[in-house]
Amino acid sequence: MLAIDLTGKRALVAGIADDAGYGFAIAKALAEAGAGVVVGTWPPALNIFETLIRRGKIDESRKLARGGMLEFEKIYPLDAAYDTLADCPEEIRTSKRYNERGDFSIQGLADAMRRDFGDKPLDIVVHSLANGPEVKKPLLETSRNGYLTAIGVSAYSLVSMLQRLAPLMRPGGSAVSLTYLASERAVPGYGGGMSSAKAALESDTRTLAFEAGRKYGIRVNTISAGPLASRAASAIGFIEEMVDFWATWCAPCRISMPRGQKLWAEYEPRGMELYSVDTDDASPGREAEIRAFLQENGLRFPVAIDDGTASAAFSVSRLPTMMLLDRTGQIIWIHVGALTQSEEHALRATLDRAL
Numbered sequence: 180m181l182a183i184d185l186t187g188k189r190a191l192v193a194g195i196a197d198d199a200g201y202g203f204a205i206a207k208a209l210a211e212a213g214a215g216v217v218v219g220t221w222p223p224a225l226n227i228f229e230t231l232i233r234r235g236k237i238d239e240s241r242k243l244a245r246g247g248m249l250e251f252e253k254i255y256p257l258d259a260a261y262d263t264l265a266d267c268p269e270e271i272r273t274s275k276r277y278n279e280r281g282d283f284s285i286q287g288l289a290d291a292m293r294r295d296f297g298d299k300p301l302d303i304v305v306h307s308l309a310n311g312p313e314v315k316k317p318l319l320e321t322s323r324n325g326y327l328t329a330i331g332v333s334a335y336s337l338v339s340m341l342q343r344l345a346p347l348m349r350p351g352g353s354a355v356s357l358t359y360l361a362s363e364r365a366v367p368g369y370g371g372g373m374s375s376a377k378a379a380l381e382s383d384t385r386t387l388a389f390e391a392g393r394k395y396g397i398r399v400n401t402i403s404a405g406p407l408a409s410r411a412a413s414a415i416g417f418i419e420e421m422v423d424f425w426a427t428w429c430a431p432c433r434i435s436m437p438r439g440q441k442l443w444a445e446y447e448p449r450g451m452e453l454y455s456v457d458t459d460d461a462s463p464g465r466e467a468e469i470r471a472f473l474q475e476n477g478l479r480f481p482v483a484i485d486d487g488t489a490s491a492a493f494s495v496s497r498l499p500t501m502m503l504l505d506r507t508g509q510i511i512w513i514h515v516g517a518l519t520q521s522e523e524h525a526l527r528a529t530l531d532r533a534l
């Protein structure tokens with residue numbers, strides 16, 4: 180249980196379709212604190228999400244520390260690109276994943292919540308969604324359409340959600356969205372107008388906090404989240420490097436390194452680079468010892484010889500230390516000690532999502 184008590188409060192988390200993203204983690208933390216949680220899920224992902232839940236595939240992640248499981252009071256279809264159903268083009272409305280979902284617009288969500296829970300059913304709104312169809316394209320190559328879609332879905336959707344959901348919120352309530360560093364710094368790979376969308380989201384948050392604060396007595400904030408290998412981030416091709424710090428004298432390294440080699444062979448073709456970093460003390464025979472160690476253990480990957488700079492940069496204090504870095508150099512997964520089978524599973528799951 181979190182130190183805050185949200186018993187009797189209800190949260191809407193918009194943007195959950197599996198257990199790998201921020202939305203799920205936030206929903207779980209809110210439930211741990213005692214809040215009821217309803218979810219808004221993008222219709223193209225809704226079927227899969229319902230199946231994951233029905234088949235128990237995310238039961239492990241749904242377990243709450245306080246006992247019991249994370250249960251959603253309702254899962255609503257939500258396409259945050261549309262304010263009302265009339266805004267949605269006919270060919271989408273009648274397509275397979277949408278046609279049996281009723282009103283999946285933002286207005287539809289507000290109406291459904293009022294129907295299901297009454298006039299003032301909400302305390303917390305979490306906007307945990309984004310979409311930029313051209314996110315892999317540099318801004319310089321982004322089309323007007325791609326750019327406007329990124330802004331529409333990832334930034335304007337918050338404005339629209341507050342227009343329609345703030346009237347359902349009880350005074351003292353709070354809305355929060357998730358932004359990203361690329362709003363204020365150039366992050367290569369975060370293209371398609373997504374950096375612009377996050378800048379708009381941050382600017383809108385200030386204005387909405389002022390306006391909705393006065394009009395509805397609610398707070399509006401955005402959190403700049405660190406990198407996480409969610410489904411959305413994985414679509415960007417976001418993991419760049421696996422870095423493994425080791426030394427010839429280190430027994431747990433001997434256990435881990437063949438596993439590391441297997442992973443490298445498997446994931447390198449999918450775009451993962453391995454930096455295997457030897458941290459042995461400087462000595463005249465060091466290179467020969469490393470070569471012998473690699474040969475003895477059947478290891479074939481290239482090795483970088485650290486003069487202490489790399490281990491210091493990553494504050495490596497125990498060996499082996501293995502980490503995954505995203506393209507901005509931030510650590511998104513780290514393991515210290517021998518890479519056991521269960522750790523290998525966790526690492527594979529992260530790589531599979533991200534590559």
Ligand SMILES: NC(=O)c1ccc[n+]([C@@H]2O[C@H](COP(=O)([O-])OP(=O)(O)OC[C@H]3O[C@@H](n4cnc5c(N)ncnc54)[C@H](O)[C@@H]3O)[C@@H](O)[C@H]2O)c1
Nearest residue numbers: 194200201221258259308309310357404406407409411412
């Ligand atoms: N993962 C990261 O590294 C990272 C870093 C900083 C900020 N964020 C932000 O966190 C938020 C959640 O993303 P995540 O990385 O956890 O990924 P995620 O894939 O778990 O969440 C994104 C969700 O948006 C939904 N979505 C896409 N288009 C939609 C639409 N038109 N209408 C409704 N829903 C739609 C997707 O179905 C998905 O469930 C996003 O705003 C993202 O930009 C993520």
